Amino acid sequence: MADQSPSEMPLSDEMLPAQRREHLIEWFENNHAASSQDLARMFGISVSTVRRDLDLLASEGLVKRTHGGAVALRNRSTWEPTTDEARITAAEEKQAIAREALTFVKPGQALLIDTGGVVCHLLADELAKLNIPLTVITNDLYVANALTYRENIALHVPGGALRFGSYSLLGSPGEEFLKDIRCDIFFMSAAAVDETCVSETVLELSQLKRAMVDAARDVILLADSARFMERALHRTVPIERISRIITDDGLTAKSRERFPSPSPAFHIAPMQPQDRA
Template identity: 40%
Template sequence: MDAPSKRVDIVPAKRRAIILEHLRANGAASIQELADAIGGSQSTARRDLEHLVEKGYLERTHGGAVLVQPTRATFEAEALVNAELRHAEKVAIGREAAKRLSPGDSVILDGSTTVMEAAKATAERGIPLTVVTNSLDIAQFCAGVNSWRVIVPGGSVRPGFKNLSGQPGEDFIKTIHADLCLCGASAVTGTLLTDNSLEVASMKRAMISAARRSILLVDSSKFTVPGFCTLCDVSDIHEVITDSAIKPDALTALKSAERKITVVSTPAET
């Protein structure tokens, strides 16, 4: 009989992120080990596993699962699950990025989950800003900060994601001249930045070009095989902020672009 659930309040996206992080740390796990990790029943763990297998994150094994490298160049982590993955690292990167903003700055924020953490950290500083974002979630958060002017450029909402792309937003972005752009990427391979969506990549390129300085916010898991389409090269970015779990060869490749690289520690390391 399944053990009674101890953490039934955890939403599915959080449970699935816990499972993925457990497998990242341990390589493979049994159903019971995953049930223990999420504090739930074996049946709940099985349902979450089936969902993650269907979406391409995992492969089932006899009695458990293993994490796999996504085989599709167009693979995208689900928005809610992605927000929970590497959360401590994203918070640390976001807090570092927030230090780059000064009172009165204009800043472009893309829809990356790490950029959301930068917005939250900046809000704690209470400085006045003009914010331009294509993320409905970030726009909603920023609208709650009284000292911020928030501009949403428009466009079409991608199915499953609360980010705008295409027209008229992209043309609008090309007319502005912001102080700073904070953006993410689906993957960093050597010095190549890629994304999984042509429309998203096009919008991000416009954002980077529309700012005097641009900073890439990527946790160490993003240093992997390329996504579907090219975004730009690291040389087109002024600074990269990542976490200390970045592999040495990935860090060496970044440094070859002769751009500022900032590596932050997570709370567990400090």
């Protein structure tokens, strides 16, 4: 029995809690994230049981809770999720953050949209629904596709070499283009954030983001709470370069107090009833 994988051995609500949690821990050792509903379906237990187990594992520092489920804790120095993993990780939080970011968009603005973050893809999907004049510059092919054929949006894609497995165009073409750009807002994503800096796992991505920061009047960081109090390998910019941070309420007030004040200013994205699970 002990040699069976979690997917091969259904759990039950009647199983000893310690046994259930042992198998959940094993699952998270091999997988990045899941919703409570998915875990309940996979293991044949109730959603309420999954939530109680995840709460306890989170209190022991074994996983990090999200509104819809949980994510495995990883060393973010060099590790990053695939795009598919990122789409299901803190999905509700990212959607709420994108909606809150939209409140800072005004007609006639020039916006820089970051590459490499699913939250920026969600923001692009929201921007595509607007009917106001905007100029958008991005090196992300998903963002560009979402905003293509929108008569109200002047879209610029500086270009570069596509990073395999992503939508990111990296390299000197984009960085050179950005030297002469002056935008109103740069909506930025990040692999990791702490009270000193924003950081990335890939050097070329970090270099492009620095050029984007330099090209914008205001820098608004969009990051779910699972990315905080971590540091990736490549330092992008000091935290003082960030004007505002939009995140979810999973980032505690105690953690926020470690950041300099008054800049960056924190905005906690409100969750809608359908977001909570």
